[in-house]
Amino acid sequence: MYKNKARIKEIKARKVIDNRGTTSIEVDIITTNDIMGRASAPFGAPGSKGDFEAPGYPPGGVDEALRFLHSTAIPQFLGMSLMVQEEFDMMLHEIDGTPNFARMGANLSTILSIACAKAAAETVGLPLYRYLGGAHNDINCWPILNTIGGGPHARKGVAPDMQEHHLIPVGAENFEEAVFACRDAWILAGEICRKKFQTFTGGQDDEAAWVPPINDWEALEVLEEVCQRFNQKGMRMMIGIDVASGNLYDKKRNVYVWQKEGVTRTPKEHFDYMCKIAESFSMYYMEDIFHDNDFEGFAKFTEKFGKKMLVCGDDLLVSNFDRVKQAIKVGACNSLIIKVNMTGTLTDTYRTVRLAHENKWIPIKSARSGETEDAVITQLAVAWRCPLGKFRLAGIGCVKINEQLRIEEDLKKVVKKPNFPYLL
Numbered sequence: 001m002y003k004n005k006a007r008i009k010e011i012k013a014r015k016v017i018d019n020r021g022t023t024s025i026e027v028d029i030i031t032t033n034d035i036m037g038r039a040s041a042p043f044g045a046p047g048s049k050g051d052f053e054a055p056g057y058p059p060g061g062v063d064e065a066l067r068f069l070h071s072t073a074i075p076q077f078l079g080m081s082l083m084v085q086e087e088f089d090m091m092l093h094e095i096d097g098t099p100n101f102a103r104m105g106a107n108l109s110t111i112l113s114i115a116c117a118k119a120a121a122e123t124v125g126l127p128l129y130r131y132l133g134g135a136h137n138d139i140n141c142w143p144i145l146n147t148i149g150g151g152p153h154a155r156k157g158v159a160p161d162m163q164e165h166h167l168i169p170v171g172a173e174n175f176e177e178a179v180f181a182c183r184d185a186w187i188l189a190g191e192i193c194r195k196k197f198q199t200f201t202g203g204q205d206d207e208a209a210w211v212p213p214i215n216d217w218e219a220l221e222v223l224e225e226v227c228q229r230f231n232q233k234g235m236r237m238m239i240g241i242d243v244a245s246g247n248l249y250d251k252k253r254n255v256y257v258w259q260k261e262g263v264t265r266t267p268k269e270h271f272d273y274m275c276k277i278a279e280s281f282s283m284y285y286m287e288d289i290f291h292d293n294d295f296e297g298f299a300k301f302t303e304k305f306g307k308k309m310l311v312c313g314d315d316l317l318v319s320n321f322d323r324v325k326q327a328i329k330v331g332a333c334n335s336l337i338i339k340v341n342m343t344g345t346l347t348d349t350y351r352t353v354r355l356a357h358e359n360k361w362i363p364i365k366s367a368r369s370g371e372t373e374d375a376v377i378t379q380l381a382v383a384w385r386c387p388l389g390k391f392r393l394a395g396i397g398c399v400k401i402n403e404q405l406r407i408e409e410d411l412k413k414v415v416k417k418p419n420f421p422y423l424l
């Protein structure tokens, strides 16, 4: 009976534009009860995408993905029930026929999977976070705000070498206070940069983070100043980074090239530099500090710092169940980034989230660059109990923050502040 509630009547797809001006795809799944699930997904930046994540599109790009959708996928989906997410996602795997969505691309499979879940949630009259997460959601997703940008999201050699430098308002009392503290801290960071670095014109990167022409140490000093000013006002603010080290790593020479800083570091020197950063600033979050396959380096670092901060794997783990299992075995991190289009379906990604929870690793939801206006990650973050999430503030990032504020309003009576694992 439940399964017959909604079957697929029609699937429409169109090209849309993402926030970088790149072509993306949006799909609508329309059901026999005339409900629609609509989805589009961000892509990630070349240079920032992990070596081991599923390919976003087949070799012929968006056009080839759309041809595959119309000629092969849609005919097989028509008439299928969308009330059992796992069956729908299994069907996506069967239709594609490769281990990693190489034929349709993981961006297309992701948006079909999400559109299915949205239509099913609407059919039973629940917000997506309740349909996927159940009745007992009580955690909203605390912001880790990308404040100063660089790396693959900005111009190499001009902006900082690390991709993201974050602020985390751990002292705020609730999500709303956290968001507005982030907003004030982001404005303050921009002002400090303008004052300190005369050539900074106020430019922002792909994710609305400031991109002053400074190196990473200087960027961290700016954030430290912001933290101190907030601490003086009685709100504890901490710092995070996403080094996106895979982008700095030169495989052939086995060195990390810091172009803006004008320094090349051996893996040992790079490790020591990460330790120096961990010890010199108010660090609470360090992501992708070593290259995409350096489980050993991560394990060594986590051994040293994993009891006082979040050591997070994104490009190392690519939300992939087997890679996370391997990382857990060797103690490579204590947290991981969750991005659905790294695996290609909600079911595959949730399997990884469950593995993380079972092993007391912290799942951190993340927006991606090349964003669309689909705010689904906010719903997933609550459904999957991610206590923290990477946010961007201005531009299209505000769509997601505002959606998270609406969810907070829904949850107001029950929502709890995360207890910030490992924060001393």
Ligand code: PEP
Pocket (backbone or CB within 6 Å): 043, 044, 045, 046, 048, 049, 050, 242, 244, 314, 337, 366, 367, 368, 369, 370
């Ligand atoms: C990231 O690496 O966490 C990120 C958000 O970048 P991208 O979306 O470009 O992969």
